[in-house]
Amino acid sequence: MAINPHTMDGMTIDPREMLAVGNMLQCSLILCTHPSINVSNVAQLRAWIAAQPRRSINYGSSSAGAMTHVAMELLRERLGSPEMTHVPYRGSGPAMQDFIANRFSLMFDAASVVAPFLQAHQLRGVLATGATPSPAFPAVQTATAQGIANFTFYAWIGLFAAAGTPPEIVSRLNAALNAAMADPATAERITGRGDELGGGTPEKLPTMLATDHRLWGEVVRANNIRASG
Secondary structure: OOOHHHHOOOOOOOHHHOEEEEEEEEEOEEEEEOHHHOOOOHHHHHHHHHHOOOOOOEEEEOOOOOHHHHHHHHHHHHOOOOOOEEEEOOOHHHHHHHHHOOOOOEEEEEHHHHHHHHHOOOOEEEEEOOOOOOOOOOOOOEOHHHOOOOOOOOEEEEEEEOOOOOHHHHHHHHHHHHHHHHOHHHHHHHHOOOOEEOOOOOOHHHHHHHHHHHHHHHHHHHHOOOOOO
């Protein structure tokens, strides 16, 4: 919704023209490292990067142009643009397999994706991209708390309706969404994976979309990022 309009040619729909119903869930991305490099916070990451030979640092992503890709490019900028090689995959699953096998050193992914690997100590968390630590991993501090400014964002899933949908229908859909969020079983399935509950009024979602559309557009243009074919 926020990245593809910048990375994919030929899109015929502008997501900002759709009608927001509400936010279903959101979560921080967590920057993870392979345990072999002994890095678990931003200070250690900076020192490790400075000690590496030129062009020796590889990072993975779920695909070229995915949020896991653009997030790392934004972090590189915040860290002074050290040289890194991007290794794109076709999905988080294959990327995680190679990450655990130590075929690259760094990767961002949603808290709910990396949760089992952090819990099994197969990966280490370095920073969280949210305004506060992820509820599932409170020990992984935010980027802001570790001295990286302007690095707060979330992965999110929103519910939208087509432009022109009658307001009363949007209102009914929003009420149904909030009822689902209030269901204890639904809430447990979401929060138990490391995600955070959505819900609320529709107005929050367009603001999130506009903010992310602007942020990721700047990152995409600065790094000439194109989506995988």
